[in-house]
Amino acid sequence: xxxxxxxxxxxxxxxxxxxxxxxxxxxxxxxxxxxxxxxxxxxxxxxxxxxxxxxxxxxxxxxxxxxxxxxxxxxxxxxxxxxxxxxxxxxxxxxxxxxxxxxxxxxxxxxxxxxxxxxxxxxxxxxxxxxxxxxxxxxxxxxxxxxxxxxxxxxxxxxxxxxxxxxxxxxxxxxxxxxxxxxxxxxxxxxxxxxxxxxxxxxxxxxxxxxxxxxxxxxxxxxxxxxxxxxxxxxxxxxxxxxxxxxxxxxxxxxxxxxxxxxxxxxxxxxxxxxxxxxxxxxxxxx
Numbered sequence: 001x002x003x004x005x006x007x008x009x010x011x012x013x014x015x016x017x018x019x020x021x022x023x024x025x026x027x028x029x030x031x032x033x034x035x036x037x038x039x040x041x042x043x044x045x046x047x048x049x050x051x052x053x054x055x056x057x058x059x060x061x062x063x064x065x066x067x068x069x070x071x072x073x074x075x076x077x078x079x080x081x082x083x084x085x086x087x088x089x090x091x092x093x094x095x096x097x098x099x100x101x102x103x104x105x106x107x108x109x110x111x112x113x114x115x116x117x118x119x120x121x122x123x124x125x126x127x128x129x130x131x132x133x134x135x136x137x138x139x140x141x142x143x144x145x146x147x148x149x150x151x152x153x154x155x156x157x158x159x160x161x162x163x164x165x166x167x168x169x170x171x172x173x174x175x176x177x178x179x180x181x182x183x184x185x186x187x188x189x190x191x192x193x194x195x196x197x198x199x200x201x202x203x204x205x206x207x208x209x210x211x212x213x214x215x216x217x218x219x220x221x222x223x224x225x226x227x228x229x230x231x232x233x234x235x236x237x238x239x240x241x242x243x244x245x246x247x248x249x250x251x252x253x254x255x256x257x258x259x260x261x262x263x264x265x266x267x268x269x270x271x272x273x274x275x276x277x278x279x280x281x282x283x284x285x286x287x
Contacts, residue, residue, distance in 0.1 A: 026168025085279030
């Protein structure tokens with residue numbers, strides 16, 4: 001059974017500046033949170049998925065990777081040395097410990113599950129607790145693309161309709177795009193990671209249809225044709241774009257115009273270029 005996109009991790013150097021930009025895009029952006037390993041985030045919550053803006057906290061002591069332990073903080077820190085952008089794809093999990101064992105058997109990751117809890121805030125400002133267990137995977141030759149699954153232990157404390165009300169009427173993440181020099185080389189890893197069988201699209205490109213969304217894998221040239229321009233490592237797979245569904249695409253165009261945010265109208269989508277959106281192209285598409 002295929003999974004769904006739980007969230008996207010977008011690494012930025014200035015968390016408040018990125019938060020302000022996403023507010024200008026029409027999203028409601030949550031307050032700053034601090035992780036025990038030194039990263040800080042702000043969240044855009046959608047229906048059953050979210051966008052995580054993440055940065056390295058001031059004075060943070062980041063733990064390095066170990067043979068059996070994937071360091072989330074070290075990955076983000078290493079990523080930000082070279083660029084900002086969509087660093088990690090996160091799918092949902094009902095049992096992260098079982099998924100970690102599955103990834104090990106599949107040969108895509110031999111990392112220990114990672115559990116953590118932190119305090120959160122309800123819409124009324126009161127404090128609550130959220131908890132997660134993560135199981136990581138690693139694609140060979142893709143040091144700038146992170147993959148893990150996330151099990152939520154207190155989903156009733158995390159998901160909240162009040163946080164999902166956005167001025168742009170966004171409802172959900174529709175897709176994420178991975179640019180790869182040879183998409184076919186990603187087939188085995190992504191089949192094991194997503195639980196989905198890919199379909200071939202134009203040329204060498206692949207598409208993995210998940211429970212509620214999809215992962216597209218395409219050559220950098222094809223990605224640039226669809227998204228106008230992309231920022232990618234040409235010699236290794238890199239996430240370059242994601243799409244969000246909105247209630248009224250014409251209303252969103254007016255919103256972007258009023259916010260003075262550049263975009264291209266390509267097909268039925270509005271594309272905010274990676275050069276404007278912290279290293280990742282953002283597509284708005286109609287529901």
